[in-house]
Amino acid sequence: xxxxxxxxxxxxxxxxxxxxxxxxxxxxxxxxxxxxxxxxxxxxxxxxxxxxxxxxxxxxxxxxxxxxxxxxxxxxxxxxxxxxxxxxxxxxxxxxxxxxxxxxxxxxxxxxxxxxxxxxxxxxxxxxxxxxxxxxxxxxxxxxxxxxxxxxxxxxxxxxxxxxxxxxxxxxxxxxxxxxxxxxxxxxxxx
Amino acid sequence: xxxxxxxxxxxxxxxxxxxxxxxxxxxxxxxxxxxxxxxxxxxxxxxxxxxxxxxxxxxxxxxxxxxxxxxxxxxxxxxxxxxxxxxxxxxxxxxxxxxxxxxxxxxxxxxxxxxxxxxxxxxxxxxxxxxxxxxxxxxxxxxxxxxxxxxxxxxxxxxxxxxxxxxxxxxxxxxxxxxxxxxxxxxxxxxxxxxxxxxxxxxxxxxxxxxxxxxxxxxxxxxxxxxxxxxxxxxxxxxxxxxxxxxxxxxxxxxxxxxxxxxxxxxxxxxxxxxxxxxxxxxxxxxxxxxxxxxxxxxxxxxxxxxxxxxxxxxxxxxxxxxxxxxxxxxxxxxxxxxxxxxxxxxxxxxxxxxxxxxxxxxxxxxxxxxxxxxxxxxxxxxxxxxxxxxxxxxxxxxxxxxxxxxxxxxxxxxxxxxxxxxxxxxxxxxxxxxxxxxxxxxxxxxxxxxxxxxxxxxxxxxxxxxxxxxxxxxxxxxxxxxxxxxxxxxxxxxxxxxxxxxxxxxxxxxxxxxxxx
Numbered sequence: 227x228x229x230x231x232x233x234x235x236x237x238x239x240x241x242x243x244x245x246x247x248x249x250x251x252x253x254x255x256x257x258x259x260x261x262x263x264x265x266x267x268x269x270x271x272x273x274x275x276x277x278x279x280x281x282x283x284x285x286x287x288x289x290x291x292x293x294x295x296x297x298x299x300x301x302x303x304x305x306x307x308x309x310x311x312x313x314x315x316x317x318x319x320x321x322x323x324x325x326x327x328x329x330x331x332x333x334x335x336x337x338x339x340x341x342x343x344x345x346x347x348x349x350x351x352x353x354x355x356x357x358x359x360x361x362x363x364x365x366x367x368x369x370x371x372x373x374x375x376x377x378x379x380x381x382x383x384x385x386x387x388x389x390x391x392x393x394x395x396x397x398x399x400x401x402x403x404x405x406x407x408x409x410x411x412x413x414x415x416x417x
Numbered sequence: 418x419x420x421x422x423x424x425x426x427x428x429x430x431x432x433x434x435x436x437x438x439x440x441x442x443x444x445x446x447x448x449x450x451x452x453x454x455x456x457x458x459x460x461x462x463x464x465x466x467x468x469x470x471x472x473x474x475x476x477x478x479x480x481x482x483x484x485x486x487x488x489x490x491x492x493x494x495x496x497x498x499x500x501x502x503x504x505x506x507x508x509x510x511x512x513x514x515x516x517x518x519x520x521x522x523x524x525x526x527x528x529x530x531x532x533x534x535x536x537x538x539x540x541x542x543x544x545x546x547x548x549x550x551x552x553x554x555x556x557x558x559x560x561x562x563x564x565x566x567x568x569x570x571x572x573x574x575x576x577x578x579x580x581x582x583x584x585x586x587x588x589x590x591x592x593x594x595x596x597x598x599x600x601x602x603x604x605x606x607x608x609x610x611x612x613x614x615x616x617x618x619x620x621x622x623x624x625x626x627x628x629x630x631x632x633x634x635x636x637x638x639x640x641x642x643x644x645x646x647x648x649x650x651x652x653x654x655x656x657x658x659x660x661x662x663x664x665x666x667x668x669x670x671x672x673x674x675x676x677x678x679x680x681x682x683x684x685x686x687x688x689x690x691x692x693x694x695x696x697x698x699x700x701x702x703x704x705x706x707x708x709x710x711x712x713x714x715x716x717x718x719x720x721x722x723x724x725x726x727x728x729x730x731x732x733x734x735x736x737x738x739x740x741x742x743x744x745x746x747x748x749x750x751x752x753x754x755x756x757x758x759x760x761x762x763x764x765x766x767x768x769x770x771x772x773x774x775x776x777x778x779x780x781x782x783x784x785x786x787x788x789x790x791x792x793x794x795x796x797x798x799x800x801x802x803x804x805x806x807x808x809x810x811x812x813x814x815x816x817x818x819x820x821x822x823x824x825x826x827x828x829x830x831x832x833x834x835x836x837x838x839x840x841x842x843x844x845x846x847x848x849x850x851x852x853x854x855x856x857x858x859x860x861x862x863x864x865x866x867x868x869x870x871x872x873x874x875x876x877x878x879x880x881x882x883x884x885x886x887x888x889x890x891x892x893x894x895x896x897x898x899x900x901x902x903x904x905x906x907x908x909x910x911x912x913x914x915x916x917x918x919x920x921x922x923x924x925x926x927x928x929x930x931x932x933x934x935x
Contacts, residue, residue, distance in 0.1 A: 261580055328755070
């Protein structure tokens with residue numbers, strides 16, 4: 227069983243990233259399930275998608291302590307998902323901050339030590355810098371697909387399979403843009 | 418056969434299409450909204466529509482059914498409260514064409530004002546209810562619901578929850594049945610519920626429910642999966658999937674017919690296992706029933722009533738363990754990320770003014786309910802669709818018209834059309850003097866930008882008559898009606914001051930498009 231969580235802020239596109247992952251897994255012959263969040267939480271709240279694939283999948287939700295990957299598009303959102311990681315699980319986190327409403331309103335503080343804390347406390351933690359990739363992709367909206375590209379380096383599917391899944395999952399006019407973002411993400415070196 | 422990854426709600430739309438559904442109606446509501454959106458986008462032959470509210474949607478679907486069409490209404494759990502009046506009596510009239518109601522509960526209240534368990538409606542209204550555990554079953558059971566409806570002359574409720582509606586899985590696509598109208602035969606004894614007709618229909622319903630009990634006992638929707646008999650778990654809906662993951666050795670009675678429950682299968686299962694559990698989200702609906710049959714399962718003493726279930730909750734409750742990593746707990750404070758109004762949201766301008774004026778705000782259901790939170794903290798009551806205006810009048814009745822000088826009701830355009838018109842009539846009729854602010858952003862925003870009667874477009878994107886809110890308010894007797902762009906904050910503030918000071922009913926239409934509108 228492979229368990230992957232995408233975590234982010236409403237509007238960052240975690241649903242599309244998980245849709246492409248589901249498609250690539252289904253094309254490879256796996257059973258897949260996923261769970262996502264719609265509605266009020268999407269208005270700038272924390273959102274996540276759980277994706278699972280194996281020969282047979284029952285639950286659409288990942289049990290805490292069993293995620294192979296947590297892919298976080300934002301630092302605070304990574305913190306909220308740590309208890310989902312399995313002991314061998316890998317955290318891939320974008321070095322990026324989005325202030326929650328209470329921080330914007332001056333009622334709370336965005337902690338400044340998140341990145342260093344994650345690096346010293348999560349056994350398999352990869353902080354990635356997507357700034358350059360997003361610049362080349364031409365839009366910050368490509369972040370979800372750039373992060374999917376980063377994740378792809380750790381999964382079994384080959385480049386052709388990913389390309390096919392992207393073609394099946396996005397409207398034709400957005401295929402090239404998403405392929406580019408995916409490849410930019412894939413080539414980011416993770417330390 | 419073709420297979421596709423689909424959202425539970427998309428799978429329900431597919432099921433309706435495959436069943437030859439002819440008419441579908443709904444009012445948007447998370448987690449049910451995508452059902453009708455998918456029908457409109459993917460299956461253009463189905464006559465699909467947004468109705469002003471769930472009651473009307475259910476009545477349109479009832480009419481279509483009596484007229485001979487297979488028809489489906491979809492709504493969230495609280496939507497069925499609005500539609501409860503027709504629900505209980507269409508149970509008496511029964512159906513002609515298959516009549517299906519999709520009901521989406523929201524355990525965890527992800528996007529709702531409560532966590533009610535609508536299985537109680539099936540029992541109370543004497544209607545069969547079936548429950549899928551996955552998107553594939555959502556497609557199959559929706560299709561089956563049309564068959565059952567015609568076979569047993571009952572509207573059939575398909576109950577899903579958020580984690581079925583908004584989870585994806587692989588769905589098998591089958592060929593659609595050709596949609597055919599059944600003949601409409603005038604039959605007032607069946608379709609006009611005067612007392613003399615209702616009494617014999619009640620007898621008929623009780624007979625049908627006995628037949629449905631037999632169906633429930635033999636249906637493959639209620640399945641015993643024998644495994645170790647040391648532990649037996651009765652479960653339903655998405656909880657079934659969690660149980661399969663965390664208790665792989667247990668025997669399972671999977672309940673797919675939520676009502677009527679299968680007595681014979683429950684007896685067979687319970688008398689053959691050593692430890693008996695019931696794992697269900699929300700209320701002990703199955704558990705109480707199993708107890709009434711004479712068994713003593715472990716249920717709500719370890720499985721929470723409140724909130725949605727998760728695999729780890731069940732793992733902890735039944736197995737007293739869960740997998741865990743070694744990551745330490747962060748000692749600092751992680752600020753929460755509550756949902757908030759978007760930057761530039763027109764509601765924001767309104768609530769800045771209301772906060773400044775420090776008035777009591779009777780709120781309603783929509784994105785703008787978020788004004789209860791900082792930075793606005795400018796909402797003081799809210800209950801259900803349309804409640805703002807009735808409560809606003811109630812405040813005035815309780816505390817005198819001085820109260821109306823220091824308070825307002827706020828309600829969105831779509832919510833106003835849904836349930837705000839009758840309380841506005843009440844406010845005028847019963848000599849209220851309050852001010853209602855209609856937050857008109859020209860769309861049903863929170864559920865993801867659906868049209869409604871005042872946008873002048875239908876679910877299918879066709880042009881239609883645009884309901885004129887200003888004329889409507891005048892027609893019900895409000896003489897002071899103003900339309901203002903709230904971005905002109907000064908003018909808006911002045912208007913609010915003047916209207917709440919006026920000792921007669923008034924409406925301010927705060928007109929500005931949702932910032933997310935393309």
